[in-house]
Amino acid sequence: MQVYLNGKAYEAKPGETVLQLALRNGIYIPHLCFHEKTGQAAKCRACVVEVEGIPGLKTSCNLPLKEGLKISTNSERVLDAQRMVVDLALSSGRHDCLSCEQSGNCELQDAAYYLGIERPTYQLYEDNFEVDDSSEFILVDRSKCISCGRCVEACNHTVVNEVIGFGERGFATKIVFDGDIPMGTSTCVQCGECMQLCPVGCIIDKRAVGSGRNWELDKVETVCPYCGVGCRMEVQVDRKQNKITRILGVDDSPTNNGMLCVKGRFGFDFVNSDERLTSPLIKENGSFRDASWEEAIALIARKFTEIKKEFGSDAIAGLASAKVTNEENFAFQKFIRKEVGTNNVDHCARL
Amino acid sequence: MTNDIAGIKKADVILIIGSDTSAAHPVIAARIKQAVRDGKTKLIVIDPKKITIADYADIYASHRPGTDVAVLNCLMHEILKNGWEDKEYIQNRLEGFEEFKAEVMKDIYSPEYVEKISGVPAETLRAIAKLFGTAKTASLYYAMGITQHTTGTDNVWSTANLQMICGNLGVEGGGVNPLRGQSNVQGACDMGGLPNVYPGYQKVTDAKAQAKFEKAWNCKLDNKVGITVTEMFDAMYDGKLKGLYVMGENPYLSDPDQNHIIKAMETIDFMVVQDLFMTETAAYADVILPAAAYAEKEGHVTNTERRVQKSNKVIDPPKGVKADWEIIQLIANAMGSDWNYQSPRDITKEINLLTPQYAGITWERVGRNGLQWPCPTTDHPGTPYLHKGKFARGKGLLKPIPFQEANELPDEEYPLILTTGRVLQQFHTGTMSRKTEGLNNLAGPMVMISVYDAEKMGISNSEVVKIATRRGEIEAPAFVTKRIQPGVIYIPFHYSEAPANRLTNSAIDPVAKIPEYKVCAAKVKKTN
Amino acid sequence: MNFYRSHILIGIDDSSLEAGVKEIEQALQEELSKLNLTDEINILETGTLGYFGTGVSMMVYPEQVTYVNLKKEDIAEIAKEHFLKGRPVQRLILDNTLTRQYDFNYKNRIVLSNSGIIDPENIDEYMGAGGYEAWEKALTSMKPAELVEEVKASGLRGRGGAGFPTGLKWSFTAPLTADQKYVVVNADEGEPGTFKDRLIMEGDPHKLLEGVMLCAYAIGANRAYIYIRGEYKLCIARLEKAINQAREYGILGENIFESGFSLDIFIKIGAGAYVCGEETALIESMEGNRGNPRSKPPFPGVSGAWQKPTVVNNVETLANVPAIIKNGASWFKEFGVEGCYGTKVYTVMGDVKLPGLCEVDMGTTLRTIIEQYGGGMKDGKKFKAALAGGAAGVFLNDTLLDVNMDYNSLKEYAAVLGSGAILVMNEDADMVDMLWSVIRFFRHESCGKCNPCANGNEILYKTITRIRNGEGCEADLDEMIKVSDVMNQTSFCALGQSLIMPVRSAIENFREDFLARMK
Ligand SMILES: Cc1cc2nc3c(=O)[nH]c(=O)nc-3n(C[C@H](O)[C@H](O)[C@H](O)COP(=O)(O)O)c2cc1C
Ligand code: SF4
Ligand code: SF4
C-alpha cells in the first residue's frame, strides 16, 4: 500500500498507523503518550497531522493508513498546533530540565526541541506538588506528570499488577496508587515497568538520582542473573567509576518484552559491593589469610592430586553452578571428568 | 519448558500447580496475567498457599502439601470418566494407556475420596477437571512445588500424564512447563553439570558417548555414574569424600538438614569454594577463590524456555578476581594438563562440537534474542516447542502413578506441615539479593501461619516465634494471614539468620535425588 | 369507573417535591373528602406542568385553570371556593394574560403529548392515549429493516446535541451479526440549565420505553440500558415502575406478543460527570470504568458497550420514535422545516417571564421562542444576549433573533442547537461574567484525559479570571481564541473541542463588555 508523507511516497505495512509509518522511516512526529508497548492512547494530542481531503487535524497515532492517503506532518498549521499542544504539556508542570533526572532521555524535551519551544508560555502549576518517596526504589515527582497514561496502561495491562490509576479530573488529574495512598504502602511490587515507560521525569529510579546524565552512561545488554526466566536487560554503566547505575528491560526481547522484576531491575548492588572477595584466601589454623593466585592454585592442584593418588578419583566431587555461564559449567565438568577422573559432578539445580 | 514464553498467550486454559509464579518467576507471571486479562485464557491455580497469582484465577484450589499426585490423578479420573481425553492423540502418539487407566480409575481417585486426602472440595476438583479437560489447548506450569518432594518424580510424571492424555504436548500453547529457579539451571544441566550425563544429556554409561568425549579430550573417562549433591554430603559426613570443589553455590543454606551439612563440611579434608562473597559455605573452605560476577565476563546462559542468550561483559571485574573459566583452566593446568582457552569463545566452539542440541548455537549466531535448543545445525532456526509431531523417544509413555504420602507427616509432637519457598524480593540463599539494602527492607525472614492456627496458639502478627522440627529450630517473626491453610506453615529459605533448611527433611526422591523441602512435620512455639 | 366532574393534575417533579407538593396533595385530599367531593373530583399526579420557578402548581381540567406557588394554607380555600362553589381563586391563578400567550400548541406536541395530562405511573393511561400501538404494530406487522427505513425516511435527527440522523445510525448497527447488541439511552442530561429529558421521563416514561423497544427491535438488540443521572430520583422511580408494568403486561420480556422477540430494559445510574453524557464515556462508565471518552473509531454502533454493537440515543430522540412508527414518516415530516423535521423541546431559562419547557416546530425563530413561549422579557428589560445550545453553545446577540432554530440554519452562524437549552439575558447581563462561568464549568468538567482540554481550560480559566478582576489586556482576548482554537482542533472529545463556540462568540459579539473591564 502506497501513501504519501510530506509529498514523498512510502510503502506502508498492513495495520500500520501514520505515526508508526513515519517513525519507521525516520520522520519524527512529536508524541508523548504512544509507545509500542502501551499502544495508542490518543491522549497527548501532540501527534496531530493534516490529511488531504479531511477537514481538521487528525492524531497520527490512531490514524489507520489507506491507499493513496496524502499526509502532511510539517505544514505550518500542523506545526502551530503541535507547538501549542506541547507548550500546554510543558506549561502544566515544573519542567526544570536542568535538575531533572530524565534530561537527555525525555520525550517531552525532545518534542519541545523539535518544535523550537524555548520555554513554556504559561505557568499553570502551583507549587504544591507532593514528591512521593515512600517507595524503596522508585520516586514519584508528580509535578512532572503529563498524564500520558503509559504507567497506568503498563501497570494494568503489561505487568498486570493493577496498582496505578488516575485520580481526580481535569487539570487536577493525577496518577494514584491503589486509590490514592503512598506508593510505598500500596500493593506495588516495584517491578519498575511504569518507571521504564514514563516519558518524562515523573516516575524515576530513586537510587539513580544524581548519579549520571543519560548521555554519559554506557549501555550494555545482558541477561538477568537471578531466576530462570532470563530477562534481557540494558545495564547503564558509569565508565569512570566502573559502576552500574541503573538497569532497564529490553523492550524487544522475546523473553521479557521489556519487563523486569524488582530483583532484576534493582538488585544489582552485589556487583559493586564492598564485600566482594578480591584475593584468594587460604585457611590457616582456623582463619583465612590473603594469598597470591599462584600459591592458591598450586595448593589446590597439589591437594587434589594427593587425594586422587591416595583415595582414588571418586574421593573428590565438584559442584557446578546454576549461576555461571554455559562455558564455565562446561569447563567445570570437563575438569572434574577429565582432570579428576570422576563423574561426581552435580549442582544445586533442584534446590 | 517444553514450550516457549511467547506461546503462553496461545493457551485456552493454564494450570499452575506448585509454582508461586508471581514471586519466583514474576515476568512469566506477568505473561500469564496478560493472557488472562485479555480474556481468552482461563487460569487454574492449585497451591497450598493462596499465592498472588491465585487472585487472577478462575478456579483456585488449596491442597494439602504433598498430595499433588492424588489431585492430578483425580483430575485424570474425571477427565477419562467424562470422555474429555484426546482419544486420537492417545491412539496415535502414546503407549501404556491401559495400565495407566487402570490406576487412575481406581475409586480412591474419585473427587469425593481425593477431597478427603487433599482437602480440596470434590466440586472444585470436578470444576477444574471440566475446565481443563474440555479446553482446546491447555498448558501446565510447575516449579519446585512439584519437584521438591520424595515423590517429586511421581509428581512430574503425573503432570506429563495429564498433558499427554489431553493431547497438550507438542502443540503451541500447551506443554508441561517446569519453571527453572535460577538463571542458568538449564544451562548447567545442558552442559553436563550432572553425575550421569555429559553435555547434551549423553549418558556417561553409553560407550559411544564415552568414546566421543575420550577422543575429543584425549583422555580416559570413567563410565560409572557419579554421586549427587545430597549423596556428596552424606559421603563427606561419612568421611568417604575427601575433596570438594564448589563453584558459586551455597549448600549451607540451600541444602536440607543444615546441621548435617555443617558436620559434613567440618569433616571433609579439603574444600575449595569459588565465589563472589564470603558465603556461609565459604567459611568452611580451605581455599577460597574470588570469582567475577555475571556482569564482568562473557558467555551464554540458557533460560527456562531453552533459550541460549548471550551474557555480556558490562563492567570490569575488581582487581584480583578472575572469571570462573579462567580459574578452572589454571587449576587444570597446575595439575599437569594443557588447556588453552584464550576466551570463552573457544569453549563455545567446543560446546558446539560436542553437544548436538547446541551444535548450531555458535557465538556468532546467537544475536540479541538468542536461540532455543535443539538447534542441531548452523542454519537451524531453533525450537520454540518440543515434541511437535512426535516425541523424542517415539511414542509418549503413560505411566501409572500411585499416590504416596510424604516422608514425614505431622503427628502429635509436630502437628504442622512446614513448607518452604521463595519471596519475590529475595533470591535463593541471598548471596546476591541480600546485598541490596532496599530488597532487605522489603522482605525479611518470616513464618507464614494461618489466622486459625495463630489464634489457637495466641500468636499475633510480627511476633517472633520458634519453629522446630526433628532436625533443629529457628526463630522468625510470624506473618499471620488467611492466605495459608490451617495446619500449614511456610518459611522462605533465603535467610541465614532464620535458615529454613535447618528444619527441612533430607529424605530424597529415589530417582531425582531431590530433598523433600515442601513437606515436613513442624511445631511452632511462642518465645516468651 | 367514576365519571369525574374535574381532574386536578398535580405536577410532581424534583422542584415541586422540594416545595412540599406531597403534603399539599395530602391536604387537598383531606379537604376534598371533608367536602364529600372525592367522587366528583379526581386528583392525578403527573409530571411537570412545564413551568419553572412556580413552586407547587396544579392544573384543573376542563376549566384549564392553573394554580401556581401553592401553599398549604391555600388549600382549604381552593377546595371550598373552586371545587365546591365553582369560583376559581383568582389571586392564586397564573397570570391570565400570560396563560394566553403561553400557548402549548397542543397539536404540535409529539414528545410531550402526554406530559402533564396522563398519570405517568399508570400504564393503562398511556395505552389509553394510544401508547404501545406502535410497538404492537412493529412486532406484528413490520420487519426490523422496515423500522429502520421508516425512521430514516422521517429525517429524525439526534436530539442529544450533535444532530446525527437517527435512522442512519441504526442502519450501521442493524445489519451486523453479533451474539449481543445493546440499546443505550443517554439520559445523563448533564448540560446546565437543561431538564427536557427529565421532564419527558417524569411525565411520560412509557413513551421512552416504547421508543427503546422500537429501536431494540429495529437493530436486533435484546438488552437495553437507560443510563440516567443519579439526581433524577423521580425519573428513576417512575421508569422502574413503568418497566415493571410493561413486564407484567408482557410488553417486555421473553417472546413478546408471540413474535419470538425478547427484550429487557435495565436502569444504570450515572457517575454524575458532564462528560459521562458523551456516548463513549458513558459506555466506559457503564462498564464500571473511569468515565473517560474512548477513541472513535470504532464507533459504538460497531463496538460499544462491552465491545458489542451499541446504539446510543438521547431520551428525546427515542421519544419521537413511537409517533413516527405509528403515524408514518410523512406525518412526521409535516412538522419542522426542510432538512430538519419534527419538533424540538427547549428549556428556556433566564430573564424571561415564563422560564420553562416548550416543544415547538424545528426552525422556529429565537424571537418566537422567547416572546411566545418564554412570555417575553421579564421586568420590561431589553434583550441583550442568548446562550443557545447549552454551555457549549453560542452567545447570540440581537442581530440573530430571527434566525431559524434548526441544525442547518444555525450552522451558518457557527451556532448550534445542542441540547436545546436557551439562556436569555437582558441588558444588565455582563458577558465577562457569563463567559467566566461557562469556562469555570468546562474547567470543572474536563475529564483530564487529554492534554489540550485539561491544560487549555486551565489557561482559559486563569485568563478570564484575570480579565474579570480588571487585570486583563486586549491581547488576552486573542490568546483565549487561539487557545480554544487549538483545543478545538486537537482535543480528544467534543467537550474540549466545543469551547471555541462560547469563547469566540462572546468575545466577538460582545467585545465592549470585555474592553470595559480593561480600563
Ligand atoms: C461533553 C458531552 C456531553 C454530552 N452530554 C449528553 C447528554 O447529557 N445527553 C445526551 O443525550 N447526549 C449528550 N452528548 C451527546 C452524546 O455523545 C451522543 O451524541 C448522543 O447521546 C447521541 O444521541 P442522539 O443521536 O440521539 O442525539 C454529549 C456529548 C458531549 C461531547
Ligand atoms: S512498579 Fe510495577 S507494580 Fe509498581 S506501580 Fe509501577 S508498574 Fe505497577
Ligand atoms: S507518571 Fe509518567 S507515565 Fe505516568 S501518566 Fe505521568 S507522565 Fe505518563
Ligand code: SF4
Ligand atoms: S528481572 Fe526478575 S523475572 Fe526477569 S530474570 Fe530477572 S529475576 Fe527473573
Ligand code: SF4
Ligand atoms: S476533550 Fe476534555 S473531556 Fe474530552 S477527553 Fe479530552 S480532557 Fe476529557
